Amino acid sequence: MRHLFHLWVYLETTPLLGLTVTLLVYRIAVAISQRLHHAALANPVLIAIITLALLLAATGTPYAAYFQGAQYVHFMLGPATVALAVPMHANLRRIRRSAGAIVPAILAGSLTAAISAMLLARLLGAPREITLSLAPKSVTTPIAMGIAEQIGGQPSLAAVFVLLTGLTAGVLVGPAMRLARVTDWRAWGLAAGTAGHGLATARMLLLSETAGAFGGLAIGLNGIFTAIIVPLLAGLLAGG
Amino acid sequence: MLNALTLLVLCQFAGEVIARLALLPIPGPVVGLVLLLGGLILRERRGYATPGADLKATAQGLLGNLGLLFVPAGVGVVTQLDVLGRNLLAVAVAIVVSTFAGLVVTGWIMQRLSRPEEEE
Numbered sequence: 327m328r329h330l331f332h333l334w335v336y337l338e339t340t341p342l343l344g345l346t347v348t349l350l351v352y353r354i355a356v357a358i359s360q361r362l363h364h365a366a367l368a369n370p371v372l373i374a375i376i377t378l379a380l381l382l383a384a385t386g387t388p389y390a391a392y393f394q395g396a397q398y399v400h401f402m403l404g405p406a407t408v409a410l411a412v413p414m415h416a417n418l419r420r421i422r423r424s425a426g427a428i429v430p431a432i433l434a435g436s437l438t439a440a441i442s443a444m445l446l447a448r449l450l451g452a453p454r455e456i457t458l459s460l461a462p463k464s465v466t467t468p469i470a471m472g473i474a475e476q477i478g479g480q481p482s483l484a485a486v487f488v489l490l491t492g493l494t495a496g497v498l499v500g501p502a503m504r505l506a507r508v509t510d511w512r513a514w515g516l517a518a519g520t521a522g523h524g525l526a527t528a529r530m531l532l533l534s535e536t537a538g539a540f541g542g543l544a545i546g547l548n549g550i551f552t553a554i555i556v557p558l559l560a561g562l563l564a565g566g
Numbered sequence: 567m568l569n570a571l572t573l574l575v576l577c578q579f580a581g582e583v584i585a586r587l588a589l590l591p592i593p594g595p596v597v598g599l600v601l602l603l604g605g606l607i608l609r610e611r612r613g614y615a616t617p618g619a620d621l622k623a624t625a626q627g628l629l630g631n632l633g634l635l636f637v638p639a640g641v642g643v644v645t646q647l648d649v650l651g652r653n654l655l656a657v658a659v660a661i662v663v664s665t666f667a668g669l670v671v672t673g674w675i676m677q678r679l680s681r682p683e684e685e686e
Binding site: 348404405407426447450453456466467469477485486498499509514521546 | 577581591592593595596598599600601603606607610617621622624625626629634635637638639643644645646655656660662664666667669670673675676678681
């Protein structure tokens with residue numbers, strides 16, 4: 327028993343524990359999501375976050391101790407963001423060919439989502455921290471966290487808002503496109519990628535390959551646009 | 567993988583340096599993304615197969631498991647439960663309404679402005 331206690335004390339102080347648990351829990355979450363045929367709410371990221379949060383609470387482990395190990399996974403977000411250039415490059419010909427439609431559509435959608443989110447949150451009395459963390463919620467997580475940090479929001483709040491936005495967009499894209507009488511798969515994909523980043527785009531891929539491709543290019547372009555626009559908007563709209 | 571990982575980290579590093587030196591309010595990795603994209607375009611113009619097999623495989627590996635990379639930060643929500651709980655309604659309304667509006671605006675404009683695409 328004493329032995330086990332010493333082992334626990336040792337494990338608690340090494341990054342190995344946080345790293346192992348993160349990988350293991352995520353692996354199991356992926357298996358669960360596959361079992362449930364990728365239902366919108368059976369998202370592996372969501373399952374893993376909830377499971378790990380409950381584990382931390384149950385063992386009384388502070389987040390900072392967990393992050394000591396998890397930071398090695400977290401760090402890879404940077405290189406992964408850079409790697410988004412590869413699928414963007416693969417779609418470059420398509421982007422050039424329909425740039426006249428793609429650029430205004432993404433810019434307008436990006437501005438609409440960011441401005442309405444910030445204004446609504448502010449109207450409903452949310453503090454500055456929340457409003458600023460909501461601003462980049464439509465873009466892919468690594469970019470959103472970078473933006474949130476830059477403008478004075480909370481990167482971890484931004485990560486959760488991004489996740490919730492992606493799930494919401496995955497559920498709402500069908501009704502929204504039907505309401506706007508949009509029948510073109512390219513427009514469905516672009517809307518999903520702009521408003522709901524990779525999570526909504528993954529659902530588009532189940533419907534149409536074209537929609538998936540346009541979702542993919544919207545993720546990259548919207549990430550870049552938002553990184554430029556949101557820091558400028560943030561000062562104006564976040565309020566005191 | 568070594569070449570590709572080195573290239574990705576170098577782009578990120580250069581992006582971070584440029585963003586800080588030029589006082590750009592853009593995250594360093596996004597600048598790195600643009601740098602890599604520019605590099606890929608130049609490489610293709612010079613007639614090389616782009617991206618190289620190494621970069622393609624590494625990018626696929628990273629992006630195929632992107633979900634895993636969000637988890638550590640997402641768990642950080644446990645440190646924010648207080649402020650989140652106090653603002654649940656504002657957050658829920660802001661996310662649902664703004665996402666719906668973003669979807670409608672993007673989809674509608676895209677369909678209005680785009681020409682039929684030739685078959686590929």
